[in-house]
Amino acid sequence: MKFIYVDESGARDQGDVFTMCGLMVDAYKLRKKTADLDAKLEAIFAQHPGTRGDLKTKRFINGAGAWSQVPAPERKDFLRSVCQLAV
Numbered sequence: 001m002k003f004i005y006v007d008e009s010g011a012r013d014q015g016d017v018f019t020m021c022g023l024m025v026d027a028y029k030l031r032k033k034t035a036d037l038d039a040k041l042e043a044i045f046a047q048h049p050g051t052r053g054d055l056k057t058k059r060f061i062n063g064a065g066a067w068s069q070v071p072a073p074e075r076k077d078f079l080r081s082v083c084q085l086a087v
Contacts, residue, residue: 001026001027002024002025002026002027003024003025003027003030004022004023004024004025005022005023005025006020006021006022006023007020007021007022008020008021009057009058023086033085036085037082037085040078040081040082040085041055044070044078048066048069048070050066050069051066051067051069051070057079060075060078060079061075061079063075
């Protein structure tokens with residue numbers, strides 16, 4: 001059995017780009033991959049108090065709000081590790 005997570009981003013007030021993405025995960029790996037991702041999120045939130053909340057990738061990449069406290073190379077490495085986990 002497979003599980004599919006689908007998400008979208010973009011709206012009329014956010015520019016002219018709309019993105020939709022899906023991620024398919026084998027049911028046998030779902031719990032482990034979810035736990036791995038949760039651990040990565042907990043680690044970055046623990047290292048940078050005040051950033052906890054809904055992780056919006058656009059704000060994260062651009063270093064907006066509290067994410068401005070996190071150096072760009074660290075944000076880039078975090079996103080790379082999340083993408084590697086997905087692969």
